[in-house]
Amino acid sequence: MSFGALAFLNPWLLAALATLPLIYWLLRTVPPSPRQITFPPTRILVGLENQEKTPAASPWWLTLIRLLAAALLIFALAEPVLNPSRDAALKGTGPVAIVVDNGWASAARWNERTRMIDHVITEAEGQSRPIVVVPTASTGKNYAARIEAPSEARSTAAALIPQPFAPDRLAAVTALDNALAGAKGTSIVWLSDDIDHDGKSAEVADKLRALTEGGTFAVIQDGRSAEPxxxxxxxxxxxxxxxxxxxxxxxxxxxxxxxxxxxxxxxxxxxxxxxxxxxxxxxxxxxxxxxxxxxxxxxxxxxxxxxxxxxxDARSQWHRVALISGESREQAQPLLAPLYYIEKALNPYAELIKPKGSNLAAGIKEALAQNASVLMLADIGTLSGEAAKHVEEWVKKGGVLVRFAGPRLENGGDDLLPVPLRVGGRTLGGALSWSTPQKLAAIEDNSLFAGTPVPPEVTVSRQVLADPAMLGPEVNVWARLQDGTPLVTERKLGDGQIILFHVTANSDWSNLPLSGLFVEMLRRISALGGGVADGGGTGTSGESAADTPxxxxxxxxxxxxxxxxxxxxxxxxxxxxxxxxxxxxxxxxxxxxxxxxxxxxxxxxxxxxxLKPLPSLPTGTERLSYESESAQPMKAWLLFAALALLFADIIAVILLQSGGLALRRRRPAHAALALMIFGAAALLSAPGVDAQPVDVPPTPGAVSTQATDERAIEATSKVTIGYVLTGDQTVDETSRLGLDGLGRLLAVRTAVEPGRPMGVNILTDEIAFYPVLYWPVLPDAKALPEETLAKIDAYMKQGGLIIFDTQDYGRGVAGGTPGLGESALQRIIGKLDVPRLEPVPENHVLTKAFYLLRNFPGRWDGGQLWVEALDNSSGADQSRRARVSDGVTSIIVTPNDLAAAWALDEGGRPLYPTVGGGEDQREMAFRTGINIVMHALTGNYKADQVHVPALLERLGQ
CATH class of the missing domain: 2.60.40 (Immunoglobulin-like)
Incomplete structure (x- = not known):
């Protein structure tokens, strides 16, 4: 007889439960507990009662214990069994097939699966039926299934172990179908892992159900929140x-x-x-x-x-990536800033370090001090001096240096590049140009970006070119254009790497930064920095594509x-x-x-x-759980429980007889509560002392802070033009008088009211206060220290304009390209990150900032004026120079001695004659100076074509 999951082998003994009322009547009484009486010698017989005592009723809880013990004894003699053998799962006369999911999801409860397999084999053995054990995750190239005797099947099952991948159930069903060819009355037990790995579990169940001709199909699943x-x-x-x-x-x-x-x-x-x-x-x-x-x-x-x-692995780790740009961060137009797209791409994958200062050397030092493992430089043309040494040493120890091209890098760059570059870029409509923007070629298998799809909409309109003769085996090309031109190159240096993107980090030269490919590229590059544990650690994972097989x-x-x-x-x-x-x-x-x-x-x-659960199973499928794998006799447990209750009854009777459990009302003992009072310790505190100012004697030779502040206030209270002190009294006085004369005309002819010009010691003074800095270059000029070069570099990149006036046209040594025939100028700016220069083009803002000019004379006329080269990739791109300093050129080089032409005495009379053109040339020199100042203050205002339609419309009204 069975009741669900409970069955009794001797159900007739359950009739003894009818005797429980009689047992209740017999066991409900208990002898009264003896009464304790004091026995003083003088009162032996006082208070004694000679009455016959009747038994008192036993407590209800004691009667309940006795009845439960009797009931449990009756149930134990009936031999109950929990989860009796489910022969329905093995009905049939043919083989018994055990399909075992032994993929990764089965490992957590593998012991239960092995017990279930043993139970099924035992039942099949009791019915003298052969067995087929089929794992769904095979350990060999081919699935093999064969009918075996129960003893052999146990050996096969014992050899099964979970595999670390998903099962291939269809292949297992095919192998089982071949093994059961012609068999009738097959019973199939599928030990599933509850997961539909490939979406084909319904098809597997249908095929298994079809193989059970005359037999049964059972699926065993996990239960009780034990899913994988x-x-x-x-x-x-x-x-x-x-x-x-x-x-x-x-x-x-x-x-x-x-x-x-x-x-x-x-x-x-x-x-x-x-x-x-x-x-x-x-x-x-x-x-x-x-x-x-x-x-x-x-x-x-x-x-x-x-x-x-x-x-x-390194792809899932975070690394510190330092970002440094050759231009200041643009607040008004962030989409045009060089670092905007890099920050967006790396934010989810790296901890970004963005030095606050504009000094390149200080920024690199700060980034390396914060243990950056990857350093990304956007449009930094030249690394020189101590900054270059620090970066090179850091790369050799395992750092990853990533550089992006830009106008400054078109000059050829420095030694910290993976491959030497050709001077000048490759742009649409120019030399070495394309007729249409170039698309990217497919990523090669030996590239760091291997396996990444290339979006067809990504194009390149301008780039810096690698010198083809220097593309040796040590240089790896990770991305190319369709014409084979390298787009991303890499070279190993020590334990680290140097990587170059031959396009800008923003969308000036290419729309690559707007694509998901750019994000994946930077994510994989940032993972290369895993070899740098600290600023001085030795890299272990800075591998290049050449090292990666x-x-x-x-x-x-x-x-x-x-x-x-x-x-x-x-x-x-x-x-x-x-x-x-x-x-x-x-x-x-x-x-x-x-x-x-x-x-x-x-x-x-x-x-x-x-992870998806198993779908609905075919009709007629028996669904079992691993908890029901075998029958559990309960006779021993019930006998143990009955014996425990009888033991509890004995203990209770003993206590009742001794009075230990007598239910008497007793007055509670009133225990005195001792309260310990702790004295609070007095807090010792020293009397407060008012802080008094301490006079610190000034350090000998130090610059007065008060004087520095006054100078800063004076320089910023008005538009102030600075001039570099050369040490030559005559040249410095000419610079002061020239800028003073130019200031007088600015106040008369324009809305600018400049302050008096200020001399600047380029070695010690702060130069950030001056929008324009006039620098006369003497023939005996000496090279500048690294700290000064870093200060000048930061000034130029943050919007400052420096006029380098070599004043040598009259000596006949100027007029060529700067840096080739001018040794003094080369000594000063040779190590600066100077952008590519060009003669002032006809449509440059400098030609129309205030006056319309064709030439730019000074005391001399005929020398060429050089400015920062504009991005000529397309006409539309000219307006995009509005970022950073509104298109202001950071450097002007002239040999025409502008200050001498501007110099006036107190009465407004010229101090130096102009050579070649007389006073008309001086007027043009003043107009040149006014255009330069207005260009520095207003930027590309005259080149801004955005508001032209609105202005024309208003004029028409």
């Missing part, structure tokens, strides 16, 4: 290390996810909790950057499977239980271009692939993985 769990770890949108915990379905469930270091140390844990029906829960780890980069794996506590482990061999792999071990014999190398999207299999199990210093992780679950 999986995890996928990576960097989330918030920048934290996140773990995505997955499951197919189930009720409420909670647990923990651990972050483990490569040495096996637990660095952090985060709780997760599933509500009923939820199948995804994301948790984040609160870790500092140094600890976060030590995480080697993320695993679910108590879940022993390959899917419950997510290995971490096209095929990555297996280094360590996970077994089905999520344990790293040497790769099995079946493991095969994987192509480097496919490792990012690899699906684990027998040939490519999850684990680490590649070199030991910088392996790539392959995980069971990825950032887009989901």
């Amino acid at each position: 769990l999986g995890v996928s770890a990576g960097i989330g949108q918030s920048g934290k290390l996140e773990a995505r915990v997955l499951r197919p379905q189930g009720s409420s469930r909670a647990g923990f996810v651990h972050a483990i270091s490569t040495r096996g140390q637990s660095l952090a844990e985060a709780p997760f909790k599933f509500g009923a029906g939820e199948n995804l829960n994301t948790v984040a780890f609160e870790l500092p950057l140094e600890l976060r980069n030590q995480v080697g794996r993320v695993e679910i506590a108590g879940e022993r499977s390959a899917g419950a482990v997510s290995l971490i 096209a095929v990555l061999p297996p280094l360590q792999t996970l077994d089905g239980f999520g344990i790293l071990a040497p790769p099995p014999p079946t493991a095969q190398p994987v192509a480097a271009a496919k490792v990012h999207d690899l699906v684990p299999s027998l040939d490519h199990p999850p684990g680490y692939y590649g070199a030991g210093g910088s392996p790539r992780a392959v995980n069971v679950l990825g950032p887009k993985s989901t």
Whole structure:
């Protein structure tokens, strides 16, 4: 006789339950407890009563104990059995097929599966039926299934172990169909893992049901919130290390996810909790950057499977990336700023360091001091002096230097480039030009960006060109244009790397920064910085594409239980271009692939993985759970419970007889409560002392702070033009008088009311207060120290304008390209990051800033005026020079001695004659100066065509 999951082998003994009322009547009484009487000698007989005592009723709880003991004894003699043998699952006369899901999801409860397999084999053996054991995740190239005797089937089942990849159920069904060819009355038991891995589980169930001709088909599933769990770890949108915990379905469930270091140390844990029906829960780890980069794996506590482990490699680590630009950060038009797109691309994957100052050398020093592993420079043409040495040493120790092209780099750059560049760029409509913008070629397999699709809409209209003769085997080309021109090049330097994008970091030269390809490129480059542990550490993972093989061999792999071990014999190398999207299999199990210093992780679950439950099963399918795998006799447990109750009854009777459990009302004892009063210790405090100012004697030779502040206030109270003091009294006085004379005309002819010009010691004085700096270059000028060059470089890149006046046209040594025939000027600016220069073009803003000019004379006429070269990639791009300093050229070079032509005495009379053109030439010289100042103050206002239609419309009205 059975009642659901409970059956009785001797059900007739249950009739004894009818005797429970009689047992109740017999056991309801208990002898009265003896009464305690004092026995003083004088009162032996006083108070004694000679009455016959009747038994008192026993307490209700004692009667209940006795009845439960009797009932349990009767149930035990009836021999109840929990989960009796379900022979219906093995009905039939043919073979018994055991289909076992032994993929990664089965590992967590593998012991239950092995017990279930043994139970099914035992039942089949009792019915003298042969057995077929078929794993769905095969350990060999081909699935093999054969009918065996029960003893052989046990050996086959004992050899099964979980595999670290998803099962191939259709292949297993095909092998089973071949083994059962012609068999009738087959019973099939499918030990599932509750997950629809490939969306074909319904088809598998239908085929298995069709194989059971005259037999039964049973599916055994997990229960009691024991469904398999999986995890996928990576960097989330918030920048934290996140773990995505997955499951197919189930009720409420909670647990923990651990972050483990490569040495096996637990660095952090985060709780997760599933509500009923939820199948995804994301948790984040609160870790500092140094600890976060030590995480080697993320695993679910108590879940022993390959899917419950997510290995971490350099792609999932965060690194400090320093960003430095050759131009100031644009606040009004951020979309045009050089670093805008880099910041947007790297924000989810790296910790960004953006030095606050404009000094290039100081910014590099600050970035390296903060342990940056990747340094990105946007349009920095020349690195020189101590800054170049520091960067070179840092790269050799494992740092990754990434540089982006720009107008400054068109001059040829420096030695910290992967390949020498040709002077000048390649642009639409110019020399070495294209007729249409060039598209990108497909990424090659030996590139760091291998496997990344190239969007067809990405085009390049301008670039810097690598010298073809210098493209040796040490230079790697990671991206090309369709005509074969290198777009991204790389070279190894020591333990580090130097990478160059031959286009700008913004959209001036290409729309690459607007694409998802740019994001993926920077993400992979930022991962190269994993070899720099600190500012002086030795790199271990700064590998170049030449060092990265096209095929990555297996280094360590996970077994089905999520344990790293040497790769099995079946493991095969994987192509480097496919490792990012690899699906684990027998040939490519999850684990680490590649070199030991910088392996790539392959995980069971990825950032887009989901776990789906099994679909509806065919009609007639029996659904069982692993909890019902075998019958559980309950006789012993019931006898033990009855014996325990009888023992409790004995103890209760003894206590009742002794009066220990007598229910008497007793007055509670009033215990005195002792209160300890602690005296408060007096707080000793010193009497307050008012702070008094301390007079600190000034340091000998130091510049007075008060004088410096007064100078700054004077320089900024009005528009002030500065001139560099050369040490030659005559030249310095000419510069002062010349700028003073120019200031007089500015006040008369324009709205500018300049202050008196101020001399500047270029070595010690701050130059950020002056929008224009006039610098007469003497023939014996000496080279400047590194600190001064860094200050000048920052001034020019932040919108300052320097007029270098060599004053040598009258001596007949000027007129050529600056830097070739002018040794004095070359000594001064040779190490500066000077942009490419060109003669003033006809449409330059300088020709129309206030006056319309064709030439720019000074005391001399005929010398060429040089300015910063404009971006001539297209006419539309001219308006885009509005960023940074509104298109103001940062440098002007002239040999015409402008200050001498502007110099006036107190009465307004010229001090020096103009050579060649008389007073008309002096007037043009003044107009040149006015245009230069107005250009520095108003920028590309005269070139701005945005408001022309509105102005014309108003004129028409």
